[in-house]
Amino acid sequence: MRQVVEFAWRSLNKAGEELCGDSVIIRTRPDSFVAVLSDGLGSGVKASILSTLTAEIAARLFESGISVEEVMQTLVETLPECNVRKLAYATFSVLTVIEGRRAHLVEFDSPPLIMIRDNALFDLQTEKREVGGRLIREARFDVRENDYLVLISDGYEHAGLGGIYRLGWRWPNIALAVQRFVQTGVDTHRLMLALSRTCMKLYDDKPGDDSTVIAMKIRPAVSIAILTGPPADRDLDAHAVSRLMDAEGCKIICGGSTAQMAARVLDRKLEVEWVPPWKRTEEKPARKKGSPPTALLQGVDLVTEGILTLGQAVEIMRNAGTSDDLPRDDDAATRLARHLLEADDIHLIVGTAINPNQVADLIRGEPMRMVYIRELLHDLTQRNKQVRVERI
C-alpha cells in the first residue's frame, strides 16, 4: 500500500504587514514529498523576497538529491545582501520524504521539527555540522503510518511573549500542544487550525512576528475508482465492470446507462434514490433542482446519473481547498466532489461508447464526457493527486 504525506499549512502575518516574511513550498510527486519552510530576516518585503528565494532554491535542489553543501553554497551565492546588516539570510527547514517512508531533514537556524509517534514526542537525533561556516542540523530516518510531523517558524516560539507566557510559547510547550491535539486523532487540516488559532490567541490577535505552521501526517493513500460511460464494444461491458469492482478503495459510477449496464452485469438491483413527493419529510427532502439523481447498487459506494454530475463536481471543487470547504449538501455532485477531494489516487475507467440519443452530447466531435474528464483531470493534477485514466 502506498503511503503518503498528508499536509496542511498556514502563515499568520506580523500585525500590520501585508507580506509574509515566511515562505512555504510543498511539492508532491507519486513517490516523493518535499516541504520547505523558510523565514526571511526581518519582516515585510525584504524578508519575503529572501524567504521565497530560499524556499524555492532549497525545494528544487533537495528534490534533485543534491548535497547539503552544494545547496548552502548556491544559497550564499544567490541571495541578495541586506544593505543594513550586510547579511543575506533566511533560515529554513527542508523535509523530504521518499515513497512515504524514508525521510531526510535539514534545518538551518529554524525551530526543530516536532515529531509525534505513538502519541509521544519522538526524540529525533540530528547530526550537527558546519557547512560553509553555517551550522546545520541533519537527520535521515524512517517514518511510519500515523507519525505526525510539524514544522514551525520562530513566530510560534515567541507567541505570548510577555503575556501569558513570559518567555513566549516556546518549543517544548508547542510540542506538548501538538501531542495533545494529536491524541484526539485529528487530520492535518484540523491540527493546523488548532495550532494556528492558539498562536493567534497567544498574540492577542496581533502577531508580533510572521508565524507559520506546516502540519504533516503519514497515512496510507486513499484510493477511489470511477467508472463512467459504457464501453464502445458491448463485449467489454463485463470487463469494464470488473475493472471497477476489483479496484482498491471506494467505487463510484457516473452515468445512467453505465449504472444500468453495471446492474445487469452484476445481476443486482439498481434502486434509484427518489422519494415520491407525498412521502417526503424533513429528513428526506426533495432533491436540489437541477441536480442529477443517485441510486443504490450493492457493492458500489456512489451511483449518480449523467455526465452532468462530473461537470457539476468540477464546478463545486473550483472554490474548495479541501473537503471541509464544501457545502454540507449531499446531492450527487457534492458527494462526488467530496470523494474526489479526499482521495490521493484516482482511477478513472472511461467507457468510450457514444450515446446515440444525445446528439447534443457531441461538442466539436468529442463527447461531453471527455470534455468534463479533461477538466477534472486538470483540477486533480493541480491538487497533486495521482490520476490514472483507463479508456475502454
Add this chain to the structure above:
Amino acid sequence: MLVVTICVGSSCSLRGSDELASGIQRLIVKEQLEGLVDIVGAFCMDACSKGVSVTVGSREFSGIRPEDADAFFYREIFPLLSNNELVRARS
C-alpha cells in the same frame, strides 16, 4: 402489483417528474387503488423529450407532461387496474 416507473433523470425532473408522479398518485387515491400500484423513480431512460418518460409495467412512454396526468392515467393505467379482480370485487 403494477409498477409505474417515472424517470427522475436530469431532463425529466426539470420537466416535471415530481408533479406528474403526484398527479398520478392523487388519481390512485381518488380511485381507491392504493396498494395496487407502486410508483418508483428511475434514471434517464434515454428518451429525453419535452415531457417525462414513464413505463407502466413493461410499456414505455415518453413526453408525458404533468398536466396530462389525468388523460394518461385513465388511458394507460386505470384500464389495467379496473380489470383487476380486487377492483371488481369492490365495485
